[in-house]
Amino acid sequence: MFAHTNYVIYDDPHVCLVTLSGFRVREAEMLALGMSLPGLAQRAGAIAGLPALGLLTLAALTPAPWTQSYHEAPKVDEALVASVLGYKPALVAISALTAAIGEAYSLADTLRNEGVRVVLGGLHVTAMPDEALSHADAVVVGEGEPHWAALLADARAGRLRARYEGGGFFDLSRAPVPRFDLLGDRERPRFTVQTARGCPLACEFCGASRLLGPFREKPLARIEAELQAISSIARRPQVELADDNTFAGRRDAGEFLAMLGRSGVRYFTECDWRIGERPEVLERLAASGCAQVLVGVESLVPRYTGMGAKRVPLPRIVDALCAVQNAGVPVIGCFVVGGEGETLESLQQLGDFLMDAPFADVQLTLQTPFPGTVLYRRLSAQGRMLPHRSWESHTLFDVTYQPDVLSVEQLERGFRNLVAMNFAAQPSTRRQQIRRDVWARRQTP
Numbered sequence: 001m002f003a004h005t006n007y008v009i010y011d012d013p014h015v016c017l018v019t020l021s022g023f024r025v026r027e028a029e030m031l032a033l034g035m036s037l038p039g040l041a042q043r044a045g046a047i048a049g050l051p052a053l054g055l056l057t058l059a060a061l062t063p064a065p066w067t068q069s070y071h072e073a074p075k076v077d078e079a080l081v082a083s084v085l086g087y088k089p090a091l092v093a094i095s096a097l098t099a100a101i102g103e104a105y106s107l108a109d110t111l112r113n114e115g116v117r118v119v120l121g122g123l124h125v126t127a128m129p130d131e132a133l134s135h136a137d138a139v140v141v142g143e144g145e146p147h148w149a150a151l152l153a154d155a156r157a158g159r160l161r162a163r164y165e166g167g168g169f170f171d172l173s174r175a176p177v178p179r180f181d182l183l184g185d186r187e188r189p190r191f192t193v194q195t196a197r198g199c200p201l202a203c204e205f206c207g208a209s210r211l212l213g214p215f216r217e218k219p220l221a222r223i224e225a226e227l228q229a230i231s232s233i234a235r236r237p238q239v240e241l242a243d244d245n246t247f248a249g250r251r252d253a254g255e256f257l258a259m260l261g262r263s264g265v266r267y268f269t270e271c272d273w274r275i276g277e278r279p280e281v282l283e284r285l286a287a288s289g290c291a292q293v294l295v296g297v298e299s300l301v302p303r304y305t306g307m308g309a310k311r312v313p314l315p316r317i318v319d320a321l322c323a324v325q326n327a328g329v330p331v332i333g334c335f336v337v338g339g340e341g342e343t344l345e346s347l348q349q350l351g352d353f354l355m356d357a358p359f360a361d362v363q364l365t366l367q368t369p370f371p372g373t374v375l376y377r378r379l380s381a382q383g384r385m386l387p388h389r390s391w392e393s394h395t396l397f398d399v400t401y402q403p404d405v406l407s408v409e410q411l412e413r414g415f416r417n418l419v420a421m422n423f424a425a426q427p428s429t430r431r432q433q434i435r436r437d438v439w440a441r442r443q444t445p
Contacts, residue, residue, distance in 0.1 A: 013090035013156050017059055017182075018071045018080075018107065019052035020100040053192045053242050054122070054144060055095055056178035061148050066156075070182035076107045085114060091155040094136075095122040098370055098394040105135040112137070117160060119151065124391070126211050127372030133162055141165035143212050145175075169213035172197065175222050177229045190268070191230045192242045195223050195256075199244040201272070203298075205336065207372040208244050217249045220259050227263040238291070241269035248272065253281050257288040270294045273312075276320025286328035286442045294332040294363065295321060299339050300353060301346040322358055328442025330360030330435045337415050338367040340404050347414040354422050360435040362422055365396040366415055 052072065059068050069087055073080045084092060092111055096104035101124045108118040112135075121140035125132040132139045138160045140147055147164035154160050180191065198208065198215040230237045246269045247253060260267065266289050273295055275281045285293075297317055321331045335350065354362055369376040369385065379385050384402040386393075393400050403411050421427070 012065055012067070013152075014067045014069070014087050015062065015152065015155075016069050016071055016084045016087055016089045016092045017052075017055040018073075018084065018092060018094045019055055020076070020094075020096040020103050020107075021050075021052070021072045021074055050190060050192050050240060051180075051183055051188070052095060053178060053194060055093065056180060056182060057176065058093065058144050058148050059179035059182055060176035061145060062152065063149060066152055068179075068182070070179070076103045076110075080107070081110055084111065085116070089116060091152070092116055092118045094118060094120050096124070097122070098124045098391050101125075101132075101391050105132075108135045117155060119155075119160070123207055123211055124371060127207065127370070127376075129163060129165075137162075139163055143170045145170040169216070172216050172218040173222065175218055177225050180229055180233060183233075188234065188237075190238045190240045191234065192240050193223065193226050193230070193267075194218065194242040195246060196243045196249055200248050201245065202374075203296075204374045204378075205367055205369070206244070207370045211372045215249065217251050220251075220255060224259050224263065227260075227265055231263065231265065237265050239265045239267040241267055243269060243271075246271045247275050247278070247281060253278065254284065257281070257284040260288040260290075263289070265289055266291045268292050268294070270296075272296060273317045273320045276323040282323060282327040285324070290329050292330040292332060292360070293324060294334055295324075296334045296336075297321075298334070298336050299342075300335075300350050301339075301341055301343075318358065325358070325360065325434075325438045326441060328438060330438045332361040332363050333357060333359040334363040334365070336365055336367050337418065338399070338403060338406075338411050342403060342411070343405050344410065344414060347418060351418050351421055354418075355427060358434065359431065360438055361431055364415070364419055364422065366399060366411075367401075368394050368396050368398075369401055370394060 052070075055070065059070065062068050071080065071083055092108075094104050094108055104120065108120060111118050117137045118135075119138040119140065120132045120136040121144050125139050126141050129139045129141050138151065138155075139162070140151070141163060142165055146167050146169070151160070151164050196215065196217045197212060198210070199206065200215045202210060227239070230239065248271070261284070268291055271293055275285070275293070297314075300314060321333065324331050335354075337347070337350070367375070369379050376385075379401045384404075386400055386402065386408070389398065389400040397415075399408050399412050399415075402408065406414070
């Protein structure tokens with residue numbers, strides 16, 4: 001590098017792309033309970049092993065003469081810091097979810113004390129840019145792709161701006177194939193591919209549907225190229241579609257499913273119950289390689305604002321999801337506990353329902369007011385956010401707000417009881433049999 005009067009130009013700049021992976025739970029009893037239940041531990045491990053798709057995409061957009069390295073770690077420790085500093089980077093880009101953002105700030109502070117410039121981005125930073133900027137040289141507000149080239153040029157010239165934001169939304173027809181090769185040789189339980197960004201619905205508790213702009217779908221040719229890249233480095237790969245609602249858009253479902261089928265990958269995705277009323281999806285879903293779908297049923301009693309077409313009577317939802325399973329694809333029914341109007345009686349009602357629910361699996365999480373969501377703004381305005389529960393408690397398994405009916409302790413205890421009851425040996429065995437029965441239908445000519 002060589003120095004000018006007020007900035008530095010790097011001849012051979014390197015950027016370290018850092019993500020803090022791992023599955024976090026703050027409350028000790030919930031953590032112990034989760035680790036004692038095989039089904040929960042297995043899902044936690046799968047989530048923790050998912051690559052940071054946003055950073056791998058930015059790596060693919062990184063121009064010469066920049067070089068890059070990808071770093072993922074479950075926590076900030078001396079080994080991670082040493083690994084990053086060993087590259088003598090001109091820039092370090094860090095992304096972390098809300099529950100890990102405190103650790104990301106700590107890492108950023110440590111690196112900056114060593115003279116390294118740091119940029120922070122992601123959903124949390126987009127929602128809380130001023131907070132993040134107190135720990136970074138620059139922040140990216142919103143999508144990273146539109147700003148990455150300019151940010152790198154500024155970093156190389158030593159003139160980083162504090163904020164990179166605005167300028168429109170990224171055109172997914174220009175999306176590059178992420179740099180999956182940076183992941184190394186470690187075996188991955190799943191890779192990630194994004195086929196759509198955002199969600200046309202606007203559930204009150206969801207931030208991803210709006211923080212990064214309007215709902216957009218990626219062209220099939222771009223998706224197919226990503227799947228081919230994964231297949232070239234992994235034998236019989238399993239893919240998690242990093243979509244909020246895969247089948248919610250207007251693209252031709254037949255062409256989309258045919259493309260997935262040609263790829264030969266097995267995939268897991270998230271969608272809403274309406275696919276169970278779409279014959280053009282049901283007829284091809286299993287043959288396309290879909291291994292299972294996660295569907296947000298959300299709640300039996302509280303009904304969230306912004307749900308749009310998701311807000312229909314429960315029997316209709318159950319019938320639709322049974323149709324999905326009759327088509328040979330297991331359904332994970334996702335339920336959010338702790339919404340407005342939740343009572344001890346409604347918790348018991350949910351527990352009773354789940355004991356006989358027809359789903360191949362169940363996911364239970366606590367309502368979590370993430371920054372940037374309508375829910376967070378409403379509860380903050382009402383003074384109901386718990387001041388002693390910091391960002392590290394925003395895990396989906398810890399209470400961070402004052403419920404409107406129950407006490408904090410009642411909601412915590414009620415949630416733990418639901419988890420213990422529904423993931424005990426007998427109900428877990430029953431759901432495993434449902435899954436086997438669904439797979440048997442899939443294999444029937």
